[in-house]
Amino acid sequence: MQQPQDINRPMADKVQQKFEALFKAKPLVIRSPGRVNIIGEHTDYNEGFVLPGAIDKAIYVAVSTRTDKTIHLYSVDFDETLQVNLADIKPVKGWATYVLGVVDQLVKNGHPINGFNLALDGDVPIGAGLSSSAAVECATAFALNELFSLGIDKMEMVKMAQKAEHSFAGVRVGIMDMFASMFGKKDHVIKLDCRSLQHEYVPFQLHNMKLVLFNTNVEHSLASSEYNVRRQQCEQGVAWIKERHPQVNSLRDATMEMLNQYVKPKDEIIYRRCKYVVEEIQRLLNGCEDLKKGDIAALGQKMFQTHEGLSKEYGVSCKELDFLVDYVKGNLAVLGARMMGGGFGGCTINIIKNEAIDGLAADITKAYKQAMALDLTYYIAEIEQGTSLVAQ
Numbered sequence: 305m306q307q308p309q310d311i312n313r314p315m316a317d318k319v320q321q322k323f324e325a326l327f328k329a330k331p332l333v334i335r336s337p338g339r340v341n342i343i344g345e346h347t348d349y350n351e352g353f354v355l356p357g358a359i360d361k362a363i364y365v366a367v368s369t370r371t372d373k374t375i376h377l378y379s380v381d382f383d384e385t386l387q388v389n390l391a392d393i394k395p396v397k398g399w400a401t402y403v404l405g406v407v408d409q410l411v412k413n414g415h416p417i418n419g420f421n422l423a424l425d426g427d428v429p430i431g432a433g434l435s436s437s438a439a440v441e442c443a444t445a446f447a448l449n450e451l452f453s454l455g456i457d458k459m460e461m462v463k464m465a466q467k468a469e470h471s472f473a474g475v476r477v478g479i480m481d482m483f484a485s486m487f488g489k490k491d492h493v494i495k496l497d498c499r500s501l502q503h504e505y506v507p508f509q510l511h512n513m514k515l516v517l518f519n520t521n522v523e524h525s526l527a528s529s530e531y532n533v534r535r536q537q538c539e540q541g542v543a544w545i546k547e548r549h550p551q552v553n554s555l556r557d558a559t560m561e562m563l564n565q566y567v568k569p570k571d572e573i574i575y576r577r578c579k580y581v582v583e584e585i586q587r588l589l590n591g592c593e594d595l596k597k598g599d600i601a602a603l604g605q606k607m608f609q610t611h612e613g614l615s616k617e618y619g620v621s622c623k624e625l626d627f628l629v630d631y632v633k634g635n636l637a638v639l640g641a642r643m644m645g646g647g648f649g650g651c652t653i654n655i656i657k658n659e660a661i662d663g664l665a666a667d668i669t670k671a672y673k674q675a676m677a678l679d680l681t682y683y684i685a686e687i688e689q690g691t692s693l694v695a696q
């Protein structure tokens with residue numbers, strides 16, 4: 305079997321060894337990565353575009369079949385086990401809910417699965433906005449599809465993973481995270497049209513720069529409830545426009561004129577939420593052109609604008625994220641920076657010149673500690689391939 309180049313062999317071996325020690329069987333091992341998103345935030349569930357890429361940090365899942373109807377789960381990281389009956393799948397607290405959510409989707413869709421053993425490990429930081437949960441869901445779907453020869457295509461697995469998140473984690477997420485994890489391609493970002501689901505791989509090479517993620521190490525509890533509120537606010541804006549323009553089905557179809565005419569007079573907050581989305585969809589299209597031309601400076605400026613919009617108009621930033629973006633603003637070695645993902649914590653994504661990374665990371669860590677009394681961690685993200693089988 306051809307091995308993916310980006311596989312973290314020690315991590316894959318570790319999960320395999322733990323699995324074999326615990327379950328006394330030889331597993332299939334699947335790798336499914338976390339993701340970054342260059343630009344296009346909170347646009348996926350508004351049928352706009354996103355520009356994510358899979359990264360070199362991933363979840364590894366080892367699986368084998370059982371002869372009974374039970375599911376035995378083990379998290380290496382948490383050193384926790386869970387046993388459930390296939391007939392009794394329901395949401396639980398913590399990591400296992402993402403596995404069970406996918407099992408639930410498979411069962412509901414009539415796929416013939418039996419009992420199985422599953423062990424899981426990974427190096428995607430949890431709660432950092434790098435989509436560790438989507439990675440677990442995609443890894444599980446891919447693993448069970450292989451294990452039981454279900455013949456499900458990748459797009460269907462992505463949709464099931466998204467539904468699992470809706471029904472078992474209770475967050476009405478868009479499709480970006482799962483899509484990026486499953487369909488990632490080395491050194492390419494994915495320009496995904498979230499309405500048609502057509503996608504284009506755009507080469508992503510930064511040459512003398514890198515993508516650096518600064519982790520606030522906070523995850524405010526508002527994150528999931530406010531996420532659902534933002535979705536409702538966008539839907540309300542669309543409903544008001546639709547009264548006059550029945551052909552408008554999402555903010556993808558809306559123009560600033562429509563917002564000014566039909567939303568602004570009704571509700572200023574909803575107007576600002578919708579305005580951000582309409583602007584962001586256009587900003588992504590322009591940013592994508594910058595990237596294709598190799599104009600990283602222009603793309604980076606747009607990332608700063610995105611942050612401004614997410615913070616001031618869309619209201620999903622927090623003081624820790626704002627601090628990290630403000631800190632790097634004006635630094636000539638930083639071409640772009642913004643909060644990434646759903647918001648209310650997690651990471652900022654930065655494009656930084658290679659020679660400045662170490663020094664800046666040291667400075668910002670110190671400043672962040674002083675200002676927020678919190679430790680900052682940082683990672684360099686390389687763009688790697690999506691979900692794959694790495695051992696059998």
Ligand code: GLA
Nearest residue numbers: 345346477478479480645646
């Ligand atoms: C989370 C969701 C995605 C997307 C982003 C914001 O990561 O899972 O679907 O909506 O937030 O862009």
